[in-house]
Amino acid sequence: xxxxxxxxxxxxxxxxxxxxxxxxxxxxxxxxxxxxxxxxxxxxxxxxxxxxxxxxxxxxxxxxxxxxxxxxxxxxxxxxxxxxxxxxxxxxxxxxxxxxxxxxxxxxxxxxxxxxxxxxxxxxxxxxxxxxxxxxxxxxxxxxxxxxxxxxxxxxxxxxxxxxxxxxxxxxxxxxxxxxxxxxxxxxxxxxxxxxxxxxxxxxxxxxxxxxxxxxxxxxxxxxxxxxxxxxxxxxxxxxxxxxxxxxxxxxxxxxxxxxxxxxxxxx
Amino acid sequence: xxxxxxxxxxxxxxxxxxxxxxxxxxxxxxxxxxxxxxxxxxxxxxxxxxxxxxxxxxxxxxxxxxxxxxxxxxxxxxxxxxxxxxxxxxxxxxxxxxxxxxxxxxxxxxxxxxxxxxxxxxxxxxxxxxxxxxxxxxxxxxxxxxxxxxxxxxxxxxxxxxxxxxxxxxxxxxxxxxxxxxxxxxxxxxxxxxxxxxxxxxxxxxxxxxxxxxxxxxxxxxxxxxxxxxxxxxxxxxxxxxxxxxxxxxxxxxxxxxxxxxxxxxxxxxxxxxxxxxxxxx
Numbered sequence: 001x002x003x004x005x006x007x008x009x010x011x012x013x014x015x016x017x018x019x020x021x022x023x024x025x026x027x028x029x030x031x032x033x034x035x036x037x038x039x040x041x042x043x044x045x046x047x048x049x050x051x052x053x054x055x056x057x058x059x060x061x062x063x064x065x066x067x068x069x070x071x072x073x074x075x076x077x078x079x080x081x082x083x084x085x086x087x088x089x090x091x092x093x094x095x096x097x098x099x100x101x102x103x104x105x106x107x108x109x110x111x112x113x114x115x116x117x118x119x120x121x122x123x124x125x126x127x128x129x130x131x132x133x134x135x136x137x138x139x140x141x142x143x144x145x146x147x148x149x150x151x152x153x154x155x156x157x158x159x160x161x162x163x164x165x166x167x168x169x170x171x172x173x174x175x176x177x178x179x180x181x182x183x184x185x186x187x188x189x190x191x192x193x194x195x196x197x198x199x200x201x202x203x204x205x206x207x208x209x210x211x212x213x214x215x216x217x218x219x220x221x222x223x224x225x226x227x228x229x230x231x232x233x234x235x236x237x238x239x240x241x242x243x244x245x246x247x248x249x250x251x252x253x254x255x256x257x258x259x260x261x262x263x264x265x266x267x268x
Numbered sequence: 269x270x271x272x273x274x275x276x277x278x279x280x281x282x283x284x285x286x287x288x289x290x291x292x293x294x295x296x297x298x299x300x301x302x303x304x305x306x307x308x309x310x311x312x313x314x315x316x317x318x319x320x321x322x323x324x325x326x327x328x329x330x331x332x333x334x335x336x337x338x339x340x341x342x343x344x345x346x347x348x349x350x351x352x353x354x355x356x357x358x359x360x361x362x363x364x365x366x367x368x369x370x371x372x373x374x375x376x377x378x379x380x381x382x383x384x385x386x387x388x389x390x391x392x393x394x395x396x397x398x399x400x401x402x403x404x405x406x407x408x409x410x411x412x413x414x415x416x417x418x419x420x421x422x423x424x425x426x427x428x429x430x431x432x433x434x435x436x437x438x439x440x441x442x443x444x445x446x447x448x449x450x451x452x453x454x455x456x457x458x459x460x461x462x463x464x465x466x467x468x469x470x471x472x473x474x475x476x477x478x479x480x481x482x483x484x485x486x487x488x489x490x491x492x493x494x495x496x497x498x499x500x501x502x503x504x505x506x507x508x509x510x511x512x513x514x515x516x517x518x519x520x521x522x523x524x525x526x527x528x529x530x531x532x533x534x535x536x537x538x539x540x541x542x543x544x545x546x547x548x549x550x
Binding site for chain 1 (some may be wrong): 279280281282284285286288289291292293295296299300303304376378379380381382383384385386387390535
């Protein structure tokens with residue numbers, strides 16, 4: 001399987017006059033677990049047809065933020081909007097436009113690839129016949145059509161990730177969240193997945209928020225949000241963040257911003 | 269911005285979308301159940317041990333007088349069969365609800381909860397799916413029990429179905445309410461000791477309540493107030509084509525109260541938010 005072609009059209013193609021509405025807007029969001037503050041006044045936007053990298057160490061608050069955006073946790077303070085829909089006030093409309101790939105695997109290992117996709121489609125109210133058509137098409141595009149009836153358990157880590165991304169796109173969202181999707185994958189599988197997601201941005205105008213702690217996954221043209229100990233330390237186009245930090249590359253910029261020690265392998 | 273307002277006007281969800289979601293959740297639960305044969309076997313072994321061993325041992329000890337819905341003297345095995353059917357549902361309800369609460373940050377609950385449909389509806393579907401699985405277990409038990417001379421009237425197999433659906437929903441939502449609300453009950457052993465065993469023994473599952481009343485009036489009142497007693501009696505009467513109206517009212521009311529409470533307590537902005545961050549990191 002070489003570079004997988006990305007997947008279906010989003011619900012509606014973005015229109016020029018909608019560019020002012022962010023795909024995702026995080027506005028003054030704070031969250032605490034008892035006395036421990038996991039997020040402190042976090043604000044940033046993800047634009048449609050853009051790739052935004054959310055860079056932070058483990059424990060920075062990335063997963064908490066994802067839990068808030070996906071309404072797994074209630075919003076304690078601040079506001080999260082998806083294409084203008086407040087996740088607290090109209091979660092249905094907001095979640096309809098959102099696709100998510102969580103960091104831990106969330107597939108049913110004992111069910112087949114198609115069964116996993118059909119279940120996800122049902123959760124979005126997509127009729128069985130439509131779901132079957134979309135599933136077959138998606139499996140074809142990620143090069144797993146011949147495995148449609150196999151159990152997910154028999155797939156490799158990279159194949160499972162590709163399936164999860166395909167699943168997240170099944171209901172044709174316009175915003176895609178991925179929480180460290182390449183963790184544990186080999187170099188080839190990582191490259192495939194990154195290229196697949198970047199194609200979604202350029203060809204289909206999907207807004208992507210990609211949480212990572214790996215510098216080499218970020219490109220100069222990306223938007224960057226640096227999250228550290230629950231706070232946003234810097235945000236904006238990567239080149240600007242690097243320049244403003246007085247650094248030559250994102251690695252150095254990140255270390256200057258956070259005071260962190262660098263780790264081998266290009267990781268934060 | 270006007271075009272945005274027009275385009276993004278909330279369109280809500282159609283009845284067909286709700287039904288697609290419901291059938292999808294039940295279908296998946298059924299598929300998973302078929303893949304977990306050991307779960308099926310262990311769900312059956314428990315009541316069968318009670319039926320084959322406990323009931324046989326107690327047959328001579330415990331005389332059962334003629335009480336409704338029975339019209340003749342019955343063997344002890346026949347008496348406890350409805351209690352064991354309810355026990356299957358009790359274990360199934362507690363087990364599946366506990367996993368719904370404690371696995372909420374794991375795979376399948378996360379997948380479920382990012383569905384755009386209302387969360388209350390998703391949880392209801394999940395409870396209904398758990399009940400559907402318990403029905404498969406109960407009917408498998410009834411099939412084996414039939415060979416053990418527990419032979420209710422044939423229409424009883426049909427008339428007991430609505431009773432089982434209601435009692436399954438009641439026990440599932442009770443399990444969800446308890447696991448969401450009581451932080452200390454963090455594992456199944458705790459639920460067994462503090463919920464399942466007291467509910468099961470302080471009920472009419474193993475002995476008729478008039479016998480309990482002879483021994484201890486207080487225990488009798490406790491048994492009468494136990495919703496599980498009414499689930500057992502609802503099933504017992506329905507299995508013989510009759511309706512125990514008091515039990516129906518109690519089980520119906522408890523189902524509504526427990527389900528509303530369970531859905532309320534499950535809301536992460538309430539009790540569960542204190543449990544900590546999702547996944548391994550903050």
